[in-house]
């Protein structure tokens with residue numbers, strides 16, 4: 001063990017966040033109460049994980065899940081299959097009524113939009129941001145006598161890599177103004193088309209699409225901050 005001392009009280013009774021977390025978290029089944037490794041009483045949940053409050057406070061940073069992205073991608077497969085089936089019979093899917101297979105392109109549009117929208121942020125969080133957060137977590141130490149939190153090198157400040165940043169479509173737009181203009185025009189065009197379809201068909205599907213694109217437009221171009 002490295003002889004770490006607390007910069008506040010010079011105590012040697014210090015633990016890394018990782019040790020506090022793994023020492024206070026146990027996996028079991030059933031429910032009731034157990035004794036944590038550091039003598040604290042902990043509640044055991046039926047989900048199988050029990051944790052002291054302290055251990056929960058020192059939990060590692062979460063890695064974003066890609067389950068929803070995988071699900072969206074898997075859903076696309078049968079939909080594109082249906083689309084290809086319609087095309088193979090020499091028909092346009094857009095000529096089919098919505099209650100036949102006419103709905104397929106709109107669901108495909110929503111799924112592809114979701115993948116494009118959420119794919120890059122999730123990918124960057126998992127591959128770039130999360131490792132940096134783990135590096136920070138691994139460096140964190142807590143004094144068990146005075147509760148002071150500091151880093152393994154004895155400092156109070158952690159040198160985050162300034163190059164590591166969350167992915168944000170807003171930031172992409174700030175850096176590439178042409179992208180911002182094209183996206184804005186595309187969304188206006190899409191809203192106009194949806195509004196026209198709504199007027200012509202009175203289908204609630206287009207109202208939903210209009211609300212969805214409108215919400216996206218608001219989030220991207222009108223909401224302040226974030």
Ligand SMILES: [Zn+2]
Nearest residue numbers: 006009143146
């Ligand atoms: Zn201390």
